[in-house]
Amino acid sequence: MSEPKPTNCKRCGASLERGYVQKGEIVNSKMKITETICFQCDKIERWEQFAKTGTLLTHTIMDLLYLHGKYERPHPHIKRKLIAQAVEASELIDKQIAIFEDLVWFGNPPLQKVVVDCRTHGMKYEDAVSGITFMAYDIAGRTMITVEGKSASISLLTATDYKENGHMGLQGICATKEEALDLLNWAITNRLAIVNNIKPDTKVNIGI
Numbered sequence: 001m002s003e004p005k006p007t008n009c010k011r012c013g014a015s016l017e018r019g020y021v022q023k024g025e026i027v028n029s030k031m032k033i034t035e036t037i038c039f040q041c042d043k044i045e046r047w048e049q050f051a052k053t054g055t056l057l058t059h060t061i062m063d064l065l066y067l068h069g070k071y072e073r074p075h076p077h078i079k080r081k082l083i084a085q086a087v088e089a090s091e092l093i094d095k096q097i098a099i100f101e102d103l104v105w106f107g108n109p110p111l112q113k114v115v116v117d118c119r120t121h122g123m124k125y126e127d128a129v130s131g132i133t134f135m136a137y138d139i140a141g142r143t144m145i146t147v148e149g150k151s152a153s154i155s156l157l158t159a160t161d162y163k164e165n166g167h168m169g170l171q172g173i174c175a176t177k178e179e180a181l182d183l184l185n186w187a188i189t190n191r192l193a194i195v196n197n198i199k200p201d202t203k204v205n206i207g208i
């Protein structure tokens, strides 16, 4: 028997007619839903997490984009200081992505050429020393690059065959500012090893 459709947020009681977020945990390798909450309560939770741990999630960055676009006012639960802190972090990460684009994607030798020449969609390089995995996935003229450490990851997106820089940007993140910068700096420092050793890998997919 399927669960009845949830009608109200378990935390604040708001109507869920415009959608909801389900929290869960893995029990016996099955997802068990523990709580159904509204988008606002989910937002408060991820900002509380950022305040506590500094961890930025893709949705945290998306919240910032809405704020910049003035489509949405800051939620009263989220302090301006915290938002300023996340803006500063995302701007620093963005600057480092531009350096990554110059030195790795368009580097010498360029990662771009390796990705363009590769006959599979996915490629992977694993660094045994740091435990960091570097993946690239090229499809429909777009390349997604993911740098994944033990507890943090960052994904970038760019146009596969564009010749000029300025197109690479953040696609996804689960990392503190420091973790994100460390992952990008690792890739910049190890760019020769990455470009020379990254191999086609059919297990790498768009969900990387």
Ligand SMILES: [Zn+2]
Binding pocket: 009, 010, 011, 012, 013, 014, 037, 038, 039, 040, 041, 042
């Ligand atoms: Zn709620």
